[in-house]
Amino acid sequence: MVRFVLRRILWSLVTLLLVATIAFFAVNLLLPYDFAVGVGQRPGAISVIREQLGLDRPLWVRWLDYLWHLVRGDLGESFGGASVTGLVWGVLPITVAVFAVGGIVAYLLGEWFGRWVAWSRNRFLRGASSTASILAFTAFPPWLVFLLLFFASERLARLRAFFGLTAVPPRARPGDTLPVVLAAGLVAALIAGILLRAWARRRDHRILGPAALPACLALLGAILAAAGLWKQALDRLLWPSAVMATVALVIIAFGESMLVMRAGVSAEMAEDYVFTARAKGLPGRLIRDRHVARNAVLPVISRLITSVPYLISGLIIIERQLSIDGVASLFFRAIESADVPVILGILVVVGLVGLVLRIVLDAVEVVLDPRVRIEGQAV
Amino acid sequence: MSSSPAGYHISGWRDTRQRVLRSKLVIGGLAILALFAVLSFIHPVLQATVWSSRQSVYRPETGHDPTILNPSGPTWAHPLGTDSLGRDVLSLVTYGLRPSFTVAIATALSAGVIGTVAGTSSAFFRGKYDRLLSHVSDAFVLLPPPLIFLLASKRGLLGPFELGLLYGLFFGLGPAAIVVRSRSLAVMEKPFIEAARCAGGGPRWIITHHVIPEVMPHTAVVVLAGVVGALITQGFVEFLGIAEYRYGLGTLVYNALAYGMALGTRAPWSSLLAGALSISLLASSFYMISAGLREVSDPRRGQRRI
Numbered sequence: 258m259v260r261f262v263l264r265r266i267l268w269s270l271v272t273l274l275l276v277a278t279i280a281f282f283a284v285n286l287l288l289p290y291d292f293a294v295g296v297g298q299r300p301g302a303i304s305v306i307r308e309q310l311g312l313d314r315p316l317w318v319r320w321l322d323y324l325w326h327l328v329r330g331d332l333g334e335s336f337g338g339a340s341v342t343g344l345v346w347g348v349l350p351i352t353v354a355v356f357a358v359g360g361i362v363a364y365l366l367g368e369w370f371g372r373w374v375a376w377s378r379n380r381f382l383r384g385a386s387s388t389a390s391i392l393a394f395t396a397f398p399p400w401l402v403f404l405l406l407f408f409a410s411e412r413l414a415r416l417r418a419f420f421g422l423t424a425v426p427p428r429a430r431p432g433d434t435l436p437v438v439l440a441a442g443l444v445a446a447l448i449a450g451i452l453l454r455a456w457a458r459r460r461d462h463r464i465l466g467p468a469a470l471p472a473c474l475a476l477l478g479a480i481l482a483a484a485g486l487w488k489q490a491l492d493r494l495l496w497p498s499a500v501m502a503t504v505a506l507v508i509i510a511f512g513e514s515m516l517v518m519r520a521g522v523s524a525e526m527a528e529d530y531v532f533t534a535r536a537k538g539l540p541g542r543l544i545r546d547r548h549v550a551r552n553a554v555l556p557v558i559s560r561l562i563t564s565v566p567y568l569i570s571g572l573i574i575i576e577r578q579l580s581i582d583g584v585a586s587l588f589f590r591a592i593e594s595a596d597v598p599v600i601l602g603i604l605v606v607v608g609l610v611g612l613v614l615r616i617v618l619d620a621v622e623v624v625l626d627p628r629v630r631i632e633g634q635a636v
Numbered sequence: 637m638s639s640s641p642a643g644y645h646i647s648g649w650r651d652t653r654q655r656v657l658r659s660k661l662v663i664g665g666l667a668i669l670a671l672f673a674v675l676s677f678i679h680p681v682l683q684a685t686v687w688s689s690r691q692s693v694y695r696p697e698t699g700h701d702p703t704i705l706n707p708s709g710p711t712w713a714h715p716l717g718t719d720s721l722g723r724d725v726l727s728l729v730t731y732g733l734r735p736s737f738t739v740a741i742a743t744a745l746s747a748g749v750i751g752t753v754a755g756t757s758s759a760f761f762r763g764k765y766d767r768l769l770s771h772v773s774d775a776f777v778l779l780p781p782p783l784i785f786l787l788a789s790k791r792g793l794l795g796p797f798e799l800g801l802l803y804g805l806f807f808g809l810g811p812a813a814i815v816v817r818s819r820s821l822a823v824m825e826k827p828f829i830e831a832a833r834c835a836g837g838g839p840r841w842i843i844t845h846h847v848i849p850e851v852m853p854h855t856a857v858v859v860l861a862g863v864v865g866a867l868i869t870q871g872f873v874e875f876l877g878i879a880e881y882r883y884g885l886g887t888l889v890y891n892a893l894a895y896g897m898a899l900g901t902r903a904p905w906s907s908l909l910a911g912a913l914s915i916s917l918l919a920s921s922f923y924m925i926s927a928g929l930r931e932v933s934d935p936r937r938g939q940r941r942i
Contacts, residue, residue: 268771275775283779287788387661391927395864395919399875400889400912516927563811566780567865573783574872588783592790600787608778 265619269612276608277327280601281320288595310336323601332602336594341602344587349606352583354440355499356572359506361447364561365470367511368554371518375526376545386515394512398571401508402578405501413497422492435486436493443494446477458546466546498579505575510561510568517560521553555625562618565611655932662932665924672918676737679730687727696731697883699723709906717906719888720895725907729914732885735796735874736867736918742800743807743866748859750808755816755855756847759824760839769813776810781862782869789879799879800866807862815858819851826850853933860926864919871915885915 307313311322326333332341374386417423450470457465465472481490494500525531526549534544561568569584576585584603591599656662679696687694693701700722701714708718716725758769781803788794788802823829824847832842873879874886888911892904 272771272774272778275771276778279775280779283784284787287784287791391920391923392916395868395916395923397868397871397886397889397912397915399872399886399893400908400916403893403908520931563777566778567782570780570782570865570869592787595790604779604783607780607783608775611778 262616262620265616269616273605273609273612274324274327276612277324277601277605278320280604280608281323282316284597284600284604285316285319288592288597288600327605332605333598335591335599335602336596341598344599345584345602345606348582348584348587350437350440351499351581352572352576352585354436354443355502355506355576355581355583356569357440357444358447359503359572360510360561360568361444361451362503363507363510364514364557365451366507367514368518368550368557370511371515371557372522372545372550372553374515375519375522376541376549383519386519390512390515392512393508394516396509398505398509398574399578401505402501402575405505409501409504410497413495413500417495417497420488420491420495422488422495425497435489439481439490439493442477442480446473449473458551461543461547498581502572502575502579502581506568506572509571509575510564513564514557514561518553518557521556522549525549525552551625555622558621559618562611562614565614566607569607569610656929659928659932661924661928663928665921665926665928668917668921669925672733672914672921673737675730676733679727679734682727682730694724694727696723696727699727716910719892719907720904721891725888725910728883728888728907729885729910732874732883732888732911733914733918735884736870736915738796739800739803739866739870740863740918740922742797743804743863744859746801746804747808747812747862748804748855750805751812751816751859752848752851752855754809754813756820756843756851758813759817759820760843760847766817770817773810773813773817776806777814779806779810781806781810782865782872785866785869786873786878789873792878794879796870796879796884799870799873803866803869804862807859807865812855812858812862816851816855819854820847823847823850853929857926857930857933860922860929863922864926867915867919867922885911885918887911889915 304313311319314322323333330342332345335341335344370386374382447470450473453473454466454469457469478487481487522545531544531549534548535541573583573585573588576583577589580586587599588603590596591603683694693699701718701724702722704711704718704722708714710717714724714726716729718724719728754769754773758766784806785799785803789799794802829842829846832846837845870879870884871886871889874884875890877887877890888907892908892911895904
């Protein structure tokens with residue numbers, strides 16, 4: 258098992274270098290030299306700038322140089338002179354927080370809803386949920402953001418007023434670590450809730466099963482309240498554009514996870530073991546949650562993880578629409594000024610996130626699916 | 637196949653066709669797609685006939701109807717209303733569909749061809765070539781084609797067809813190649829491949845006559861799902877106005893949001909809805925066909941609707 262994981266990680270590094278290579282050539286061929294032309298006015302100045310940035314070297318030398326830096330964990334320097342690693346780190350927390358919370362909520366909703374619709378065998382529900390989820394999945398992000406702003410921003414402002422918060426949260430100070438802590442806490446609470454719920458379901462715990470997630474979130478709230486950060490935390494949590502971005506991401510990601518879950522549950526429902534369980538007299542809820550749903554969740558998780566690059570692209574579009582200071586703002590600024598290293602850095606980081614999640618998926622598969630476990634030992 | 641003797645005509649195609657046409661998703665998707673195709677083709681026709689008497693009103697980019705208050709709701713003269721600048725929304729939609737269809741066709745073509753060639757060949761030849769190609773595909777899967785599409789359109793040299801080809805290149809070498817390869821590997825284990833080898837079939841013959849027909853539906857599923865992403869991204873590129881070509885459905889949405897709000901008039905729902913829903917519905921038609929084909933081509937799910 259350990260050898261399997263180690264080998265997986267080693268090959269992942271090779272894949273990451275390949276990702277960097279493809280991104281390097283794609284970006285350099287699509288946006289050649291524009292930065293120097295944009296900055297230098299006189300022809301002489303352009304060649305000086307190119308020399309300073311090392312753009313006068315042939316492409317393959319720059320490529321090897323880039324890989325060499327990447328291997329040492331360095332994403333290079335932006336054309337503006339700042340470290341790309343620092344730039345990306347600066348904008349990553351908000352994007353990752355929105356992405357993680359949105360992704361997990363979309364998964365939870367899709368899993369629950371898909372299971373319910375498939376289990377009910379209601380033809381009207383089935384048609385309605387198909388239509389709704391296909392429309393949600395293919396929604397045009399700027400339009401979705403417009404709808405959210407149009408219908409929800411007023412309500413969100415009222416909700417903020419209800420908690421005695423100012424309509425617009427104060428601007429984040431550079432050294433403020435609370436949003437990062439909060440985001441990490443929220444993601445941790447959600448994951449802990451999911452794990453606890455899975456454990457409770459396996460033990461057929463009647464109360465703990467449905468209560469696991471609320472309990473974990475309440476625990477997070479209690480910790481925050483005990484630390485006296487309650488109000489500040491709520492202020493950050495109800496940050497209007499972050500809430501909108503999360504909701505928009507949930508809408509886009511929800512459709513597909515629901516369809517996959519529904520298809521999975523429908524397929525499992527025809528299996529013989531369900532028939533056996535019914536004949537044994539097990540209650541329907543138990544068959545659904547303990548037997549059918551557990552067999553159907555794996556494709557949902559794997560579909561979500563394989564569509565991570567697409568979801569991140571969607572989130573970047575959404576962020577840009579809401580003018581959030583996340584990866585999107587960095588990406589579009591870099592595109593505007595043809596800042597190749599920054600664009601490359603973002604692409605490589607997106608690839609890295611996808612890669613890490615894929616390794617996590619492999620691990621989850623080993624845990625959830627005994628067949629993979631046995632094959633994994635054989636490897 | 638044409639080589640099968642008459643009277644023994646066992647056709648998988650007829651059976652497949654019946655199953656495909658029984659799928660409501662495929663039918664629904666095809667219906668929406670046909671509607672948009674008609675809308676797209678109707679533009680020059682309307683321009684030459686109904687709209688020809690009032691050219692200045694119905695020209696897609698610069699038209700303006702001075703006789704009514706804009707934006708206006710649906711009327712007989714403007715079935716989808718007019719936008720804040722007084723342009724006829726129907727003419728905008730029918731005109732803006734063209735680049736969308738171009739991108740869809742280009743993406744489907746390049747993703748389909750590249751995915752099929754890469755996937756089937758790597759399943760056929762196996763060995764080092766397969767391992768190399770698999771690693772390349774693994775890398776391509778991690779790169780989001782929408783971001784590459786955005787980058788490429790920023791340079792402003794590429795039209796919708798080239799952008800679609802580029803999206804298809806990234807999608808075809810990534811997800812499409814992986815799906816086609818895994819399906820082709822399953823096909824390669826089947827006895828008729830062995831038979832074809834014994835009969836003296838060369839690699840090219842076996843791939844084009846035995847492997848590709850078998851994996852075709854699965855290729856279609858993944859390629860059409862890729863077209864969805866390309867269409868949405870293209871709409872966003874048009875929305876940002878960074879592409880080389882001037883007008884698309886995304887531009888319609890942008891104009892509706894930018895001018896409608898700036899002018900302080902009523903929200904131009906007619907143009908906003910028409911633009912956003914056209915992008916969304918066109919994309920969902922491809923998604924529906926893809927989802928319908930997936931359920932038909934997956935024997936495990938048989939008759940079930942997804």
